[in-house]
Amino acid sequence: MNCLHWLGLGLSLATASYAQVIVNAGAFEESRPVAPNSLVAFGEFAEATPATANTLPLPVLLGGVEVLVGGEPAGIYSVSKTQVNFVIPAAVPALRYAKRFPVVIRTNGGSPAVTAYALIQDVSPAILVRDAGDALRPAAAFNSDLSQRARPSQPDQGN
Amino acid sequence: MNGGAVPEIPKPPTVYFHSWPGETILSSPAPGQPGLWLVKVRVPQMTNHSSGATPITVLFDGVNSNTATVWVQ
Numbered sequence: 001m002n003c004l005h006w007l008g009l010g011l012s013l014a015t016a017s018y019a020q021v022i023v024n025a026g027a028f029e030e031s032r033p034v035a036p037n038s039l040v041a042f043g044e045f046a047e048a049t050p051a052t053a054n055t056l057p058l059p060v061l062l063g064g065v066e067v068l069v070g071g072e073p074a075g076i077y078s079v080s081k082t083q084v085n086f087v088i089p090a091a092v093p094a095l096r097y098a099k100r101f102p103v104v105i106r107t108n109g110g111s112p113a114v115t116a117y118a119l120i121q122d123v124s125p126a127i128l129v130r131d132a133g134d135a136l137r138p139a140a141a142f143n144s145d146l147s148q149r150a151r152p153s154q155p156d157q158g159n
Numbered sequence: 160m161n162g163g164a165v166p167e168i169p170k171p172p173t174v175y176f177h178s179w180p181g182e183t184i185l186s187s188p189a190p191g192q193p194g195l196w197l198v199k200v201r202v203p204q205m206t207n208h209s210s211g212a213t214p215i216t217v218l219f220d221g222v223n224s225n226t227a228t229v230w231v232q
Contacts, residue, residue, distance in 0.1 A: 024225075032225070039195055056191060056193070087194035123220040127216075129227050137226065
């Protein structure tokens with residue numbers, strides 16, 4: 001069977017006013033809103049102690065870092081000094097049309113903190129990309145036998 | 160789950176290969192991975208395009224996704 005399956009997720013967007021933007025953790029596009037229950041990413045947070053969650057539900061405190069989205073604590077996948085990955089809480093009220101919510105990334109003690117924002121709407125699909133630096137944006141797709149078809153060395157030649 | 164409750168899905172997403180829609184076989188939360196969804200889709204027959212780099216997009220509840228690439232043979 002010619003069958004692919006992959007992981008899809010929410011998204012994100014940008015504008016002024018806040019210095020930092022929350023982006024979709026798969027597509028890394030700043031031109032779209034993110035959605036509740038979607039995996040997102042935030043940039044540099046030098047105070048983070050690198051850590052990766054290994055339990056479910058995801059912890060709301062990881063590597064000494066906590067994230068509040070519109071005041072709601074977010075489950076955190078991983079933290080490093082260059083990226084914090086977390087899930088937009090379902091409790092954030094998403095609207096049909098995107099609305100901006102403040103996002104606070106802070107240490108457990110509450111300081112220092114960084115305030116960013118996330119533009120959130122109820123639906124915002126995105127395809128997880130294996131390599132955001134690749135201009136062709138290869139999808140995180142698998143064959144039906146769970147094998148992965150790597151990008152051919154010669155563009156436009158199937159492998 | 161801190162990632163939140165599973166949202167209701169109005170109807171399955173449609174995955175497009177170029178402009179050809181694939182048959183969505185499964186759309187569900189990815190097991191053990193909050194914030195991610197798993198979509199299974201059958202690759203459609205694509206007239207005049209049978210192999211090579213193929214752009215894909217997802218249309219879900221009237222909203223388009225980003226464009227990514229899969230390689231088809």
